[in-house]
Amino acid sequence: MSDVQTLPYGSWPSPIDAALAAAHDGRPEYAGFVGDEVWWTEPRPAEGGRRALVRRRTDGTEESVLPAPWNVRSRVIEYGGRPWAGTLQDGAPLLVFVNFADQRLYRWQPGGDPRPLTPVSAVGGGLRWAEPQILPDRGEVWCVLEEFTGPGPSDVRRVAAAVPLDGSAAEDRTAVRELTAERHRFVTGPRLSPDGRRAAWLAWDHPRMSWDGTELVVADVDDQGRLVAPRTVAGGPEESVAQADWAADGALLYASDRDGWWHLYRDGERLCGGEEEFAGPLWKLGQRWFAPLECGLIAVLHGHGSLRLGILDPLTGQVADAAGPWTEFDATLTAHGDRVVSVGASPRSSWEVVELDTRTGHARVIGCAHRDPVDPAYYPEPQVRTFTGPGGREVHAHIHPPRNPDCTAPEDERPPYVVWAHGGPTGRSPLVLDTEIAYFTSRGIGVAEVNYGGSTGYGRQYRNRLREQWGVVDVEDCAAVALALAEEGTADRNRLAIRGGSAGGWTTAASLTRTDVYACGTILYPILDLTSWATGETHDFESRYLESLVGPLAEVPERYAERSPAEHADRITAPFLLLQGLDDVICPPVQCERFLRRIEQREVPHAYLTFEGEGHGFRRADTLVRALEAELSLYAQVFGLDVAGVPTLELHT
DSSP, X not given: OOOOEEOOTTOOOOSOOHHHHHHTOSOOEEXXXXXXXEEEEEEEGGGTTEEEEEEEOTTSOEEESSOTTOOBOOOTTTTOBOOEEEEEETTEEEEEEEBXXXXXXXXXXXXSOOEEOSOOOOSTTOEEEEEEEEETTTTEEEEEEEEEOSSSTTOEEEEEEEEETTSTTSSOGGGSEEXXXXXXXXXXXXXXXXXXXXXXXXXXOTTOOTTTOOEEEEEEEOTTSOEEEEEEEEEBXXXXXXXXXXXXXXXXXXXXXXXXXXXXXXXXXXOOOSSOBSOOOOOSBTOBSEEXXXXXXXXXXXXXXXXXXXXXXXXXXXXXXOOSSOOEEEEEEEEETTEEEEEEEETTEEEEEEEEETTTTEEEEEESOOOOSSOGGGSOOOEEEEEEOGGGOEEEEEEEOOOOTTEEOOTTOOOOEEEEEOSSSSOOOOOSOOHXXXXXXXXXXXXXXXXXXXXXXXOHHHHGGGTTTTTTHHHHHHHHHHHHHHHXXXXXXXXXXXXXXXXXXXXXXXXXXXXXXXXXEXXXXXXOOHHHHHTTSSOSTTTTTHHHHTOOTTTOHHHHHHHOGGGGGGGOOSOEEEEEETTOSSSOHHHHHHHHHTTTTSOOOEEEEEETTOBSBOOOHHHHHHHHHHHHHHHHHHHTOOOOSSOOOOOBO
């Protein structure tokens, strides 16, 4: 290792360039068993950002089973859902999957080409599918059908449906059998009881989001395979049931927050307690935080903040956690026999496919194994901290100080810091290794991830802080963390920035219009104009989200105008970078364009970069590289940093 150099913060040379960070973007998802094999989807940034379907054979070898351009990804509710299912037929895998480009459901078996099972519709957003389940005895695939009935984003219906496995519906919409009447705006896929005589699913309606209130519906399955006599057995307007499934003995399991935390219930009786979560916000259909085992135990994800993997004994309510380095697990839990599979990570490792043998208690990595692309000494060593916000309220955050083994800063200098506001806003920043964060910290720029009021993982009361307070509580909490870091001497008060995407982009833009805390900001695919977003400029899933975050538009229209950054662009004095995907239907480019028109006559340094082929969230390697380098260049120019090897971002006034 070379001698340690004394260089200003933000100017440290780093082996973590934007291309390296982009190559490690994303995580494996939707793990499942096909016989004894484990399959999952994983990102391919270098292949146009597609999601590949990966097969791990019993001998440990891996293969990507569908070549490019096949992209295993659903667009149901735009955020998607579980896009594949598999079973064994005559000892060989039989797969069904959703292809992103046309959203059709396909059937595939090794040695053959994918065959479509569903038709194309020219109406609106067409036909979309999620949470497929193969029922070989019935010759059907049960799934969620999202069907557009007109050209508007809210001209849509969703029902549980059965698709013939023989391909007879590939050109015939009438061959798709709807399992239920259209009773609710949103539904999850029906889960069949072990005896096949009952099915359970979740449902909810506007204006509620799934984390506000859902209904757990149970129906009987008649001899014709119809779901009859549906009845609500749990949930309601102020009770969120996040997942439901069946135990091996036919008991109904579900995760409900009726007591203020997402706890696990069995036939209505709570199995566990305490101030920790056993589920999270249902942003994608098919997310799974628990999985029942054949022996009666239940694999669970649980925790306060971070979610750990454990095995719950329903008789005692005790949880035995899996041993291993992983401190965070994603909601993609699945079980088969004595084996449990999920996706885990830690501050020292990126997301890996992890298998737990419940007989031995041994956990191991079986896919996407983390390999350090650089010396781990260049990774940040994060701190889990709780700050004090307005009114004495707690604000949770992860602080990533600058770290580079080759460099130190002058003793009298304090580092610049960037506050990262997560999306959602009903979500949370996980405490895991993120090479995008390391891209900045290894150069001497600190990062503070703020899990502001409204974030998940800390109970319903913490989550509800954001009710009708979006643009207030999130802005205040981010500012409280930034100013506390400056006051304690951790950060340079004059070199604070803020960045975020989607709802985090909103918080970033709102922070620049409502505070003078930050010297600059990076705004990614944001919400900027509440009134327009609430009246048709977004997709159906979130079209009424603002009623809980801000209030009903008809009752408080002035609040929508008062909080919208687009209405107060004249208040912005700090330089900013705006990044937008041109195919984004959740936060469309028109919001950015309207915002920029309102600062045309003002001399605010800014840049606006758009990316063709990108939607809500960037997936392609070249996009990720351009975005990261542009962001670093913004900080270099505003903070006076000497950054080598990065194209200079042209700031316009």
